[in-house]
Amino acid sequence: MSNILELKDVNVSFAVESDRLHILRDVSLEVPRGSFLCVVGESGCGKSVTAQAIVQLLPDNGKVDSGNIRYFDQNETLEINTLEKFGAKMRSLRGAKIGMIFQDTLSSLNPAHRVGRQVAESLRQHLDLSKEEAKERVIELFKKLGIPDPERRYDAYPHEFSGGMRQRVMIAIATICEPDLVIADEPTTALDVTIQAQIMTLLKDLQKSAGKTFILITHNMALVSEVADHVAVMYLGRVVEYGKVDQVLRNPRHPYTQALLQSVPSLEADKHVELKTVEGQTPSPADVTDGCEFAGRCPLVSAACKEGVIPLRTFAENHQVRCIRLDDKGNLPKPDKAGKNV
Amino acid sequence: MIPMAFSISAIIFFASRLSPIDPLNSLISPDAAADPTNLAILKERLGFNDPIIVQYFNWLMEMFKGNFGYSIQSGQPISEILALRMPATLELVLAALIISTTLALLIGLIAGANRGGLTDKTSRALAAVGISVPDFFIGLALLNVLAYRLSWFPTGQRISPGQETFLDRLPHLVLPVATLSIAMLAVLIRYTRNSVLDTINRDFVKTARSKGLPEWKVMWSHVFRNSLGPVMVLIAFRLPLLVGGAVLVEAVFQWPGIGDTIVEAVTVSDYPVIMVVSLLIAVAILFASFLVDIAKSILDPRVRLGATTE
């Protein structure tokens, strides 16, 4: 299966006052066509920034310092990071080939424009359609996405919708031009659980039925198990673990992933078992030093963990882990009594 | 708004009772006052012997009927004075408002969109200077250079002998309007620019870009459209100037408008005139805030439709 998107050693930094904060460090990802990738991590780990970098919509003070972002179109390969941010080539990708779904729908939709227009805008930008033709297609898509009374809703304003409905509008905007790749940045974080499930089903259906590739950014591990084919775990700007969803969720190899999974409350677990949390606090990107970023909170940390660059090691079936404490078979040592370091 | 109008008019009425001239007195024309019996009748009708509240309402009623009172200085009915002078001020302020608003919106948008660019830097520098320079100084400078030295424009006043049509008078209008426009530009540009900068960082602009829209469309259709709000407010609150006149500019150019009237009135303590003008300005302000509310509801559908998320 060929890849639709490849990131190789991407570094992104942000200018804050006179400093540069390194938000993404040597991020590499391969996204096979038609697959569903989930990028997970805590807030601030850089997952949203990765999404923004892919479509070159980083904020003004952000920059891709090095690395490649390659998009494999039907006929050509495009090196996204070399394209001009608002040039015609890049813009022909956005919306038409790569669609984005944003998290905060109330602020991500123009409050002064009707929703129908906002969806049709994307359509008419890339296809030569009349207003009526576009409107028809939008209404059709609204129906497919489960927006009731689509003809009337076409003329409604964003604030007149509930959160779940607005997210469907966002999905409409992202998919109306039928892009091959859809990136969804925490689309359901602000929604309640039942709506969350509906939206997730919707996205998964879109992937399966239309053969689209999805990248879902989330910090919710439960969602990952439902929809993902592959998972990439990020911590402080680095990918620390990557693999098929079964591998990562059933057999997490990185201590951080293990801790993350352990901290997910489960309905089946014993009520009296203490809910595990990850020890310590996430340091700020400004304070990162040599060695493993997780060293300060890892129960299995060793002296060697704090030095140099920790390489990404590949294990069975392309299960990649960035940890030097694993043996060749990919097993972690048992934590010793005094295993907790500051 | 209505209660505000009443309270303000009440304040003005009662405040002017502190002045040597009784507000009711000023409602009687000097000619009528010349005849004592007439005077007594009029005073009775106006409620001189009635409690203060009645006096206030009578005064208010007279105002509504168009009787603004009489100037102490000239004896002229104030409504006449206003009618005479209003057009001059309206001409001046309206022209300046239109010109400065259009320019400011354009420049502000370009400056905000191309932050750090040439337009941005120059306009910011000029604006910084602009707030430090008293507006009438601009007028004096323009007068000196363009009118006196170069004789490109007349040196003041609204009309020269023999001029008939508006087109004839136009040269007189240029310098005063230019001065007032420049004075208003600085603040307006800064406001627009800031509003644009605020909007440009909002999430829906990112969404617009993610659709692959060209930048000009993003700027015009999304950013500009949503930055208008605060600017409209600012402009609306300039409207009282239409009534209050641009006092200093009128003084520099000897422009026969309301501003000039005010200065004259203050110089000779012509209380009735001052009172009426303040009342009119206050009404203009209330009207302006009313317009702002309307503009807000037009610009922001959330206000119009009563934002309630289900």
Next chain:
Amino acid sequence: MTDKVPSTARLLAANFVRNTAGMVGFLIIFLVVTSAIFAEQISGYDPNLMDGMSTSMSPSTDHLMGTDQLGRDMFSRVLYGGRNSVLIGVTASFLGNLIGTVLGAIAGYLGGKLDTIFIRLSELFMTFPQLVLVLIFVTFLGQGVSNVIIIFAITGWMTTFRLVRSEFLSLREEAFVEADRAFGFSKKRIIFRHLLPNTMSPIVVAFTINIAIYIIAEAGLSFLGLGVPVTTPTWGNLLAAAQAPVVVEQYWWLWVFPATAIIVFVTGVNFIGDGLRDVLDPRQRTRGSKSTFKSALKEKLIGTRERNS
């Protein structure tokens, strides 16, 4: 909790020095104020001395800024005028700030009907064209230096009022005020000892900016002949000479110098105000202003992050 500890003052001062705009402003003001204070020593002429022999002379080595129609030396008049103008501006600003702070504190802290009245009043005063409002008061109170100061204060308290009020409104909800109330501190004590120190920075900035506004206002007022009487020279009533067309046309030195003095001084004050605002309250920074206030801001960033996480 408050960051107005002595060492912070030193830190702020150090950062202000690094703020180029602020320092330029400071320099300008320093020069103007010193020359105003030492007007006698610098000029050598009595500003009111009329020399019938040298009337309306353009600038020369003898009279750096020329003389007016009555033979008075313009340079000394500008210097003395500066002294009076600055005094008026500073006093009016101080007074206006005082009124605004007191009203703002009361309104912000107590809220309710009183607050609504004050806010409406401030709205009305703010939307009234400033000069007209001043003129109205002049009609009732008359001219003169003290009257002008009072009138300026009465017509200019609104910005400080709003600043203080909004600070009080937000601070009122903060935890430490709850604690104070729990301790049973009197309202007055809470207002003055605990809340007020936190609002100092915007007040100081407003104070400086108001000085500029009042100087310009005085200029306009006196230009119309309705401000400070001519016996006390101010930059404003020096400009009043330009009411006569012949002056505008021929005797440019009579009004250009006072006007330039005003512009220079006001620019300086505005720069200081901007610098102060950058240093004291980065939140209010106008976008794009170049400030070199890096380290203290980072401290604030990291400090707040610790508080938030």
